[in-house]
Each structure stands twice: as C-alpha cells, then as structure tokens.
Amino acid sequence: MSLRYSARLVRLAILSDIHANLPALEAVLADVEGAGLEELWCLGDVVGYGANPDECTSLVAQHCEVCLVGNHDLAVLGELDDSSFSPAAAAAVRWTRETAKPETIEFLRGLEPADESREVALYHASPRDPVWEYVLWPDQAAECIAVQATRVSLIGHSHVALFFVMPGDRGLPPGHAVELDDVAKGAQASAGTRLDLAEGRWLVNPGSVGQPRDGDPRAAWLELDTDPWQATYHRVDYEIDRAADAIAASELPEHLAKRLYVGQ
Secondary structure: OOOOOOOOOOOOEEOOOOOOHHHHHHHHHHHHHHHOOOOOEEEOOOOOOOOOOHHHHHHHHHHHOOEEOHHHHHHHHOOOHHHHHHHHHHHHHHOOOOOOOOHHHHHHHHOEEEEEOOOOOOOOOOOOOOOOOOOOOOHHHHHHHOOOHHHHHHHHOOOOEEEEEEOOOOOOOOOOOOOOOOOOOOEOOOOOOEEEOOOOOOEEEEEEOOOOOOOOOOEEEOOOOOOOOOOEEEOOOOOOHHHHHHHHHHOOOOOHHHHOOOOO
C-alpha cells in the first residue's frame, strides 16, 4: 500500500497496534463509522500477539488510507530479529510467519515505519527511531519533539494512550497546564480526553486497538480534527472472550489471551 498524500486537512481516525485482534478492530471500525470521519490512518503493528492476522490485515488494507509497518510486522517479514522480543511475542511472530496468507505478507512488505509527507508526521515508535523506541517519559518526549518533522506528530508502539506537549501551548485538559520552559509535559489520556492542538508542538499516542497496556482493556483509538486542531480519545468495548478463545484455539501462548482482560 503506497502512502498517499492528502492535499487537504480532514477529520481522521487514528489506529495503532491492532495485533491481529479481530473483535477489537471490528468494534473500533464500527465506532469510527458512527463518528462519520473521512479517513483512517494506522500507525503499524497490524499483526503479532493475536490469532487473526489475515482478517485484520485485510480490513486495514480495505479501510485505511495510510498504514505504517511496526516492529512485529517487520519481524513477521523476517526483516527484524525477534531475539530481543519476549518469549510470548517471539512465539507469536513465528506462528504468524508460518500461518499468514501470502496476501498478508505482501501487504505488510509494502509499508514503511514512518511517513513525514503530511501535515501530521506519522511514526510507528518515535520520530528518532520509528521502529523501536518506546516514548513514555517527558524528557525522552522532548528529545523526540525536537527532531519530529511537523508541529504535530503521531506515534504508537507503547500501547499506552498518552500525549506530550512543548512550551507555549494552550487548551490542555484541566489539571495539565504547561509551564513556559523547555520541558515537555505529558499525561496518560483516559476515554473522552480532549486536546487543543492549535498551538505548540505535540507528540500524541492513540493507544492500542488490540492489546492496551494502560490498565483499560477496551480498544483505543483517536479522533483528530485538523480544522480546529482538536483530538479526542475514544475507548470501545469489544468481545474479549472471542479474541481470547481464538488465541486459545491456536498454538499461541495462553498468556496472550489472559492479558487482554486486564489491559496490560
């Protein structure tokens, strides 16, 4: 899938870290459709961990205007060594590599881990390391914001819904005022959190569709309206039992099913 440039700013749905969780992706797509948004963008890791890589890849190819490649996707392609993965993650990579359809592999092989061609820069992991870096701390975020290609950037990879902002910005949620210094301020974002992105430099993570790790097991996605520059965090209930049963019915580690219930 080529990364096509959008000539105009639009109302967007931002998805990330689907991880072959078909029930979660279906629930998010239904929620996005109800919101009447114009484009869907995916920040990568379509596969890995979950039991439905082919179905999820097909839906992403069908619905997403843009899709990045993530580290799990690259490992499945054999372009990234999985020796640094956890045992369960590495097992899922091997299982996916052995079972995925050729169409799934072909789609993933056509993707890149970053896209800096748009008004909003997209990175799977971070602006300075699009494949591997987990951006979780303000000092780390400040260094990333300093090198990002655009004023507002989107990242995934950590599976945590959060945001960071640099000096001179307004419109943060109550309790998250920004001091006028050279330090990034940030916070985790719960469902319904709204950000005013009209000023300043932002690094925003929508959270994970298929394997949240912020204590909320519901599927996460971000609504981004680039006209007033506002973003809203969404969480969606989905059939966790169905996703867990699919993992249990495969040769994937049982741990990958259990963690879905606790959002970790």
